[in-house]
Amino acid sequence: MALSGMRGLSVFISDIRNCQNKEQERLRVDKELGNIRTRFKNEKGLTPYEKKKYVWKMLYIYMLGYDVDFGHMEAVSLISAPKYPEKQVGYIVTSSLLNENHDFLRLAINTVRNDIIGRNETFQCLALTLVGNIGGREFAESLAPDVQKLLISSSCRPLVRKKAALCLLRLYRKNPDVVNVDGWSDRMAQLLDERDLGVLTSSMSLLVALVANNHEAYWSCLPKCVKALERLARNQDIPQEYTYYGIPSPWLQVKTMRALQYFPTIEDPNTRRSLFEVLQRILMGTDVVKNVNKNNASHAVLFEALALVMHLDAEKEMMSQCVALLGKFIAVREPNIRYLGLENMTRMLMVTDVQDIIKRHQAQIITSLKDPDISIRRRALDLLYGMCDVSNAKDIVEELLQYLSTADFAMREELSLKAAILAEKFAPDLSWYVDVILQLIDKAGDFVSDDIWFRVVQFVTNNEDLQPYAAVKAREYLDKPAIHETMVKVSAYILGEYSHLLARRPGCSPKEIFSIIHEKLPTVSTSTIPILLSTYAKILMHTQPSDPELQNQIWAIFRKYESCIDAEIQQRAVEYFALSSKGAALMDIMAEMPKFPERQSALIKKAEDTEADTAEQSALKLRAQQQTSNALVVTDQRPANGTPPVSELRLVKVPSMSNVDHSSADHGVTQENGTLTVVDPQPPEPSADLLSDLLGPLAIEGPPGSAVQSERNLVPGTEGVPNAEDALAIAPVGEQTNTVQPIGNIAERFQALGLKDSGVLYEDPYIQIGIKAEWRAHQGRLVLFLGNKNTSPLVSVQAVILPPSHLKMELSLVPDTIPPRAQVQCPLEVINLRPSRDVAVLDFSYQFGTHVNVKLRLPAVLNKFLQPVSVSAEEFFPQWRSLSGPPLKLQEVVRGVRPMSLAEMANLFNSFRLIVCPGLDPNANNLVASTTFYSESTRAMLCLIRIETDPADRTQLRMTVASGEPTLTFELKEFIKEQLVSIPTVSRGPAPPPPPPPPPTSAPAALSDPGAMLAGLLH
Amino acid sequence: IHFVLLISRQGKVRLTKWYSPYSQKERAKVIRELSGLILTRGPKLCNFVEWRGLKVVYKRYASLYFCMCINQGDNELEVLEIIHHFVEILDRYFGSVCELDLIFNFHKAYYILDELLIAGELQESSKKTVARLIAAQDSLVEAAKEQASSISNMIAQAAK
DSSP: OOTTTHHHHHHHHHHHHHSSHHHHHHHHHHHHHHHHHHHHHHHGOHHHHHHHHHHHHHHHHHHHTTOSSOOOOHHHHHHHHHHHHHHHHHHHHHHOOOOOOOOOHHHHHHHHHHHHHHHHHHHHHHHHHHHHOOOOOOHHHHHHHHHHHHHHOSSOHHHHHHHHHHHHHHHHHOOGSOOOOOHHHHHHHHHTSSSSSSHHHHHHHHHHHHHHOOOOGGGTTTHHHHHHHHHHHOOOOOGGEEEEETEOOOOHHHHHHHHHTTOOOOOHHHHHHHHHHHHHHHHHHHHOOOHHHHHHHHHHHHHHHHHHHHHHHHOOOHHHHHHHHHHTTTTOOOOHHHHHHHHHHHTTTTTOOHHHHHHTTTHHHHHTTTTSSSHHHHHHHHHHHHHHTTTTHHHHHHHHHHHHSOOHHHHHHHHHHHHHHHHHHSSSSSSHHHHHHHHHHHHGGGGGGHHHHHHHHHHHHTTHHHTHHHHHHHHHHHHHHSSOHHHHHHHHHHHHHHHHGTTTTTTTTTTHHHHHHHHHHHGGGTHHHHHHHHHHHHHHHOOOSSSHHHHHHHHHHHHHHHHHHHHHHHHHHHHHHHHTTTTTTHHHHHHHOOOOOOOOOOHHHHHHHHTTSSSSHHHHHHHHHHHOOOOOOOOOOSSSSSSOOOOTOOOOOOOOGGGHHHHHOOOOHHHHHHHHHHHHOOOOSSSSOOOHHHHHOOOSSSSSHHHHHHHHHHHHHHOOOOHHHHHHHHHOTTSSSSOOOOOOOHHHHHHHHEEEEEEEEEEEEEEEEEEEEEEETTEHHHHHHHOOOSSSBBEEEEEEEEETTTTEEEEEEOSSOOOOOEEEEEEEEEEOOOOOOOEEEEEEEEEEEEEEEEEESSSGGGGGEEEEEEOOOOHHHHHHHHHOSTTTTTEEOSSSOOOOHHHHHHHHHTTOOEOTTTSSSSSEEEEEEEEEEETTTEEEEEEEEEEETTEEEEEEEEEEOOOSSSHHHHHHHHHHHHHOOOOSSOOOOOOOOOOOOOSOHHHHHHHOOOOHHHHOOOO | OOOEEETTTTSEEEEESSSOOOOOHHHHHHHHHHHHHHTTTTSSSSEEEETTEEEEEEEETTTTEEEEEEEEEEEEEHHHHHHHHHHEEEEEETSOHHHHHHHHHHHHHHHHHHHEEEEEEEEOOOOOHHHHHHHHHHHHHHHHHHHHHHHHHHHHHHHH
């Protein structure tokens, strides 16, 4: 064709187009590849034109999806051609053919660099484009300084500079070190003054990437962003060619608002005010117009403005305006706007205070669940999931269930998982929860994972009130024709355990129950048969007086399976047969299952794992935290120690205990029993499989006598009571303290909280204490989140703060009781009076079966009262000199330092808000840092630190600390020393010793660790 | 933007540009999956498809689907208009562009895309500027050609 001017290429493309089928096409491609290969082999004879033609053909073939494993060299070599046409082809084909991981690219680095630093503008553009599109780490390391130079050069034209900006962005993504933060932030701010909107657009993209990673260094860019946005939004001085359908570069507007979202807040009231004016204008002034493109562009800006408003936490009035706008959007005809309305409403859930307004749109959102577009349905589902709480759980879950019958295949799994999670989290009562899950299994059994029905069984087992109800329901479902196998499993299990509670009802005699379950046996797979056998054995046991006819029937079945090829089935058949012939012995062994230890829902855990970082999930978490109802407390901690998960259900009731268990519903007792009567004849399995979780208890290894025996051996060791049976039967609840093992390492949690402001302070199987802190100058506000993880209340909750003398602390009232699965928040105000490294302690206790008392250090530590400040050389040196010596300036040689590189040390310092000022110290082995300390006595006080390291011996260094106050200098010096010498261990300050770390793993410890147990549930 | 795809209604690939590293095998898989996902969508649905934790913004122009893949949190409409912006520039360059233009001049489409996007980010939002730069490139190529032919003419003349 005329434009391409390459006949050979056009002919080849036509040939490909004329191929009737894939096979012909492949033949034609193979022929061409063969041709190219031979031509390349004797390269000498190739003219530049031919070479160009062949690499284009290669790219075309590659684009069609064929492997092209040769000729890369030729494409790369064109880059070094002296003339523009060849060079251009070389660059573009290389950047389309290769990706950053190709070795061939290395060959080109030198040529590319020469083009970048050369004087030829067009060559610079080509080279920058290639690096910007496929540059990798090596490019970043060798080219970044040159690219930076081009970007800020005043002699370069905009067309080069805008490419340089994006090229630098690429290199920064590959290696963040290439942008020297210190010097660069000023340059970046200057770039935002750029008049050329092309360069400004590219620079803004670069800024977005930079602030996303580290906004601290770029505060100076913030007012410039606001200015740029104002200029665009008011259409002041925008060249015509940069307006798009009458809108001043919508892309630049969007990018600018994106950049602003990475700054945590806007302090300056004037900047804040002008920004809000602009935002208000965008929110109110965007109308729906006929032209699609104009509409899209203006709404792109509008949605970004919404996101920025949400981020800035505007006052409630503006927020409700936003929700109202979104409410309008989710009902419009235009599908894009509907989709985005739902998506942004889900994000809006993160904002406090507006949930109730969002709830008003519930009906409309439910309608969207039936939208013809799956993208929109997905958004609607996510939004419903996120906005669900106790108040609307019934409605929403019922809608989801209803929708499940008609939902398309692609969504059913997600839908049923979400319904199950919501039902569990926000169940107003447990019978409703059972209803929901059974319906779920009924309607979409294929998508209900084992976790879901295991969870129902756990709830039913742990709640006596629920047992008859669940049994009735299970019985009802069995009457339905053709039920799902999972339904067979769950109903057989429940009826095996609890059908005797229904015995007087019509159709519920042991015989009838047995026969209706047995009807299903021919239809189920081998994984279900063991459950059915257990059920039969239980029915038999509960039939008092025994019914010889039923007994013979069941025995016949056991005998039939005695020779089953499946080992699990065979073993059960043999054992149940033997046990049930023993008469009274059966009673004890087949007794009801003990209560399950409290644990986090595997489902919720799974959901968190898969969607950990999506906004909806965080919204859900947020809401779960805010629930004061019986919402499950969500934990996100895995067991810190590598305790192998033990199948905790391998516990067996011994004869002496069965009466205790029947009479007592107390969790504590069960827990005690559970802890003490563990029988683990085998070493703990690395991962107990899902089935053994529920089925295990009945599959006793060996005769029951020996199991009892082994327990007797075990118990005295733990309790020191000679008579095992006594110990088990009478061990009074509440006499022991701290038998509860914390989850995770308390000292490590404390250390971690020294560096961040929210996280878990303490966790054990019953409670989780989370902490969230905000610090401003010498004041702090902490909130303790006390979350009860159980289905029963935690009582006698007491929290006392033991503050050191330098902190004034005030804890709000802590309730005596924490309701089941609820979380309470207790604010704690802190005022720092003077510098000190002493640590405040929280003395916390509660009663749950046993009395638990822990003493926890609170992360109101010295570095929380530091505010980063970065000083220039002109400020630093006079100060440093004026603080001439002790006691204001202290020096010490520290030995035994944890060896780390200077960069690591700088990171460590920065994480403690001691800001490292690079370049101040001429010696590269030294490090200079500064910070401001706040306390009531010192007010704001500048602190300067200098570290001199010895490159030959990283374990020692000389440290000099200076400030205007002797105590501060001393305390800060000691503080830094502690951090350098022993990072993760306990500080040597006068703080009381923390609770002892968990003892070496023992079976009981593992048992009370829900994390470990959880691991058993998860594959 | 992770990548740009142009796919015909029949599922034929017309242009691909990858800003994130994908191997050829992954590239083929992505194209297969997305063709299945996008080409089957009805006309009155929204322009966004959620896919593997990312989002694909697409728009159909005649028989050609323009697709761009972005992150979950990116601004979808902004990208949708980048697509349109690209199409308008192509249209201006080829003079009411059609699929055939792009098939036979796929390399031109690459040049234009490179003036529009780098590193998956918008580089230039002025159509005029892009058109000017492309024209400048074309004239450079032309000039080189003329020069080459005049040299070869001279050689041919001298050889006579």
